[in-house]
Amino acid sequence: TAGITQAPTSQILAAGRSMTLRCTQDMRHNAMYWYRQDLGLGLRLIHYSNTAGTTGKGEVPDGYSVSRANTDDFPLTLASAVPSQTSVYFCASSDYVTGGADTQYFGPGTRLTVL
């Protein structure tokens, strides 16, 4: 079982350029998430989607956008990258139930460097 796949594994991007980080899950989970992980700051939620067709903002949404056209895919787009977006990005999914616990399963991450 693949679980969650992310692409690319790593990327160096010039400031001002746009980029889409891809995330695909094969567990048929209804909820998906994007986090960034930075030293000393831990995992911070960027955007999430509780079900296909809906999205929501997390703790640090500025400069990022997402879409959820179907259950399996949840791409994250940086419209105009800035150096502060240099980070490791993790996609996660869960079988979210309102009012219940939210056990999340993570992908392997994308290391992004913005120069």
Added chain:
Amino acid sequence: QKEVEQDPGPLSVPEGAIVSLNCTYSNSAFQYFMWYRQYSRKGPELLMYTYSSGNKEDGRFTAQVDKSSKYISLFIRDSQPSDSATYLCAIISNFGNEKLTFGTGTRLTIIP
């Protein structure tokens, strides 16, 4: 004040030692408590999960929750070099649409 505080370490202990990893939290509404393990250059993976005060044991791992003190712990017995990783606590309320709140993680190294 952050909602979840975790000592970032790094923490180095000899093989076979008992390891204690801890988090404190500020929101009494938090109900579910999890520990994730993250190996270098990998995504976090769920290690243990509990929703009540007290202890939960799984092999060499014990998760402890003290809601009165807002304090959670993960104990690792007979630590092994393969336990070397970053350990993140994660907490969630069970009301409505809240999401996981993660600690910053503690980097642990088990020395052979």
